[in-house]
Amino acid sequence: MTATHHDPDNPCQPCGACCSYSRNWPRFTIEDDAALDLIPDKFVNERLSGMRCDGERCSALTGVIGEATACGIYEIRPDVCRTCQPGDPECAMARRKFGLPALPAT
Numbered sequence: 062m063t064a065t066h067h068d069p070d071n072p073c074q075p076c077g078a079c080c081s082y083s084r085n086w087p088r089f090t091i092e093d094d095a096a097l098d099l100i101p102d103k104f105v106n107e108r109l110s111g112m113r114c115d116g117e118r119c120s121a122l123t124g125v126i127g128e129a130t131a132c133g134i135y136e137i138r139p140d141v142c143r144t145c146q147p148g149d150p151e152c153a154m155a156r157r158k159f160g161l162p163a164l165p166a167t
């Protein structure tokens with residue numbers, strides 16, 4: 062979950078799969094209130110337990126999966142979004158769902 066802007070070398074930019082895999086993935090975990098307060102309300106779910114999703118897709122994700130994507134709150138994204146890394150098992154699982162090949166571990 063590391064879709065970012067302005068970085069053509071980042072394999073997440075033309076992907077976004079893990080940001081659209083499951084509404085249960087972008088949950089808040091160890092963030093403190095100050096960090097969560099930075100996230101615009103429109104992107105937070107009703108239970109205030111994680112990112113609001115449209116279906117399984119995080120509402121902060123823009124673009125087209127597998128083509129070009131970006132996280133609308135990249136600098137302040139939840140901690141869990143920072144833990145999914147290109148090439149890890151969750152990355153491979155998410156990419157498989159969208160017919161994208163697994164990436165080599167980094």
Ligand code: SF4
Nearest residue numbers: 062073076077079152
């Ligand atoms: S599935 Fe992997 S490559 Fe795609 S955005 Fe997530 S971490 Fe990046």
Ligand code: SF4
Nearest residue numbers: 080087119122132142
């Ligand atoms: S907050 Fe950003 S990085 Fe996290 S799931 Fe949503 S679009 Fe992806």
